[in-house]
Amino acid sequence: MKLVKRASEILSERGIPSPRLDAELLMCHLLGWDNRVKIYTDYDRPLSEDEVEVYRQLIKRRVKGEPVAYITGEKEFFGFRFKVSPAVLIPRPETEILVEKSVELLEVMSREKLRIVDVGTGSGCVIVSIAKLLKKDAEFFGTDISQNALAVATKNAEIHGCNVTFLKADLLEGLEGPFSAIVSNPPYIAYSDSRIEENVKKFEPLVALYGGERGTEVIERLAIQAFNKLEKDGFLAVECGDGQSEAVRSIFKKVGFKDIEVVKDLSGKERVVVGFKKE
Known part of the structure; x- marks a missing residue:
């Protein structure tokens, strides 16, 4: 044309x-x-x-x-199509590593029924993708501080036929554990990070981008809460920014997580950190 x-x-x-x-x-x-x-x-x-x-x-x-995803109102993630709006972060390919690793670990867990929560769910792309890919009996939850984001996530769960309970919460506050797995693509950009594109800052929700002065403050809060709400041998998996994996690994270790693993994305960047509760 x-x-x-x-x-x-x-x-x-x-x-x-x-x-x-x-x-x-x-x-x-x-x-x-x-x-x-x-x-x-x-x-x-x-x-x-x-x-x-x-x-x-x-x-x-x-x-x-303005990003194409906001103009069209949708974005593909893990082969599934998700509704998006300016209330949620646009799903990105590197976050698929978080889903992939989480499903891999969940498939080998020996539980009658798994309980999985996605913290800072945004569009719901992570928890909905896990729900669609996981071949085990499980309860699925998603939390977000934004009611508008939860509305988008709820719509996506309905579209994909997934039974996910979405709750308005600051990280895990108010949620009753224990959980088999806690996963999150949290805000992890430092306030001083100048690598962020202007259009990203202009159009995408800042609350979903910035994680504090160091960028890891939200992850630190989440790690502490998660450790107290995980069952024995349950795991926390979080996405982190380029160059942050060692800091996140240190946070996990300090909180008490064991068997900590760092997973690289397709570009070779250390993207996801996983830790297990062993006590």
Whole structure:
């Protein structure tokens, strides 16, 4: 489609990182297509004047830096499609490592019924993905400090047919343990970190991004709470930022976790830290 080509040129001129992909995704969103291949198989599909105008508005929003996921209202994660809004962090591929490792550990746990909680659930992508992938009897919970985020997570659980109990809470406060596993992609960016893209700070919820002066303060609070709410041999798994794994490992060790493991993401960065309660 000529309009997609022109849109990608405009996005490129404005410095948008993936101009062609974004132009195609927005066209698919406009036309209700699930697959970008249709842009090439149905390239001669005529657009009405109204459709052209709506597409122009979508491109204008992207030019201003608004993420495609917020414009379309959805994002793929672990092969599943999730609803998103500015109330939640956009799911990222590196967080799939947290899901993958958690499911791997949960599958070998010998329990009649597992109890799993996702702290700072946001869109619910982590706990819903675990619920869909885990082949064992389990209860699933998700907590978040934001009621608007919980509304998005609840919708995603309904869409994917998962029975998850979502609760408004600051980390694990007010939750009754014990849990078999506690997982989290918590806020872990330090206030002073200058590597964060301006558009991320502009559009995504800051409460889900910043973890304190060092970036690990929220993880520290979570580790203490989690240790007290885990059953024997249960585990805590958290995502952390590039260069933070040693600090997080130290926090886990100080709190009392054993058999601490660090898992790398596909780019080789130490992304997830896991610790077990052995007493």
